[in-house]
Amino acid sequence: MNDLWVALGLVLALEGTLYALAPGAAKNFVRQILDLPDNVLRTGGLAALAIGVAIVWLVRG
Template sequence: MSDLWAALGLVLALEGTLYALAPGAMKQAIRQMLELPDTVLRGGGVAALAIGVCIVWLVRG
């Protein structure tokens, strides 16, 4: 369970860094995402999920 909390903390730290360093670019990225069809966003989400699971699987064995 502590690994889950560590992973969530890392996600928040990385996202926070992006918003802190480039808030304008993040706003623009969100605007562009709003214009994408749901299927494209869903495909990107599934790809990110698969990559994340593979990374965890490789690291944790």
């Protein structure tokens, strides 16, 4: 369970860094995402999921 909290903390730290360093770029990125079709977002989400699972699998063995 500790690993889950650590992972959540890392996600929040990385996202917070993005918004703190480049808030304008983050807003533009969100605007661009809103214009994408659902299937593109779904494909990107599935790709991110697969990469994330692969990284955890490789690191944790």
